[in-house]
Amino acid sequence: MEIDQSFLNLAWYLAAGAGLLLFLVIALWIFRGFMTSGGALMLKGRNKRLGVVDQAAIDGRRRLVLIRRDGVEHLVMTGGPIDIVIETGIGANGPHPYKDIERAPSSPLDDERIRIAEAQTGRS
Template sequence: MGEGMGQWISAAGALAVVLGLLWMLAGLARRGGLASPGARRVRVVEATPIDSRRRAVILQVDGREALLVTGGPNDSFIGWL
């Protein structure tokens, strides 16, 4: 029983190390450490509530700005600004 328990402890330790490494890599990816700075093509410039359900959202896409309305029965692309 002691030898089997040692294998379980070893496996649990290895799993903890792997999960810790994945957690650290996820943190780096969230901070943009793994992506090049120019890789983002879409960003939210501003979002404003219209009413209790809908929002007007301005997105910047490749240097151009687009207006969308979201949250209703369907989302709508209003146009380029």
Template structure:
């Protein structure tokens, strides 16, 4: 191969990379890439708070949706909702249900 063939190869490679980048940019501008909500006025309703790998096939996810948090077990055989609580956290929900101030004031 001589220098002319190398030059054409590099130019063709740069052209293909530029086409890929331009296509990705156009898809992003059209709102078809990533699943992100367009517009700055809308707040995100869904977020992954924490992810914990258990082993090679399973993982625990803590997902926040609106005002609730969901603990989800993701696995190779399927997904399982373990628990759901208000967004204050599972500790906050546990403290609200076992509040000692409310224990003596309830109906008997």
């Protein structure tokens, strides 16, 4: 029983095509993994400088996003008419950027201005 040469050629072309298809599928799978992980698949040893620490939905459109860049965190609100930086420099090693701003008292009774006003009016 002799096999026709054209059948062998057809089998060879089908096997080569299946191999090429398998190679393309594997290459696309690796490329997709590389692109979705931000290149972390190929660059495992590299320190990441930028990342999203946490996020929370405010309503259907707006989100609060806590972003870390070089060890400093920034709170950003996105999704509205404009994106707003709410607070920056969270967790910085240096002095706190808002340390000179007067903090609100924890209760109205702790506010020295109210006690001064009470002393001037004679109320206790």
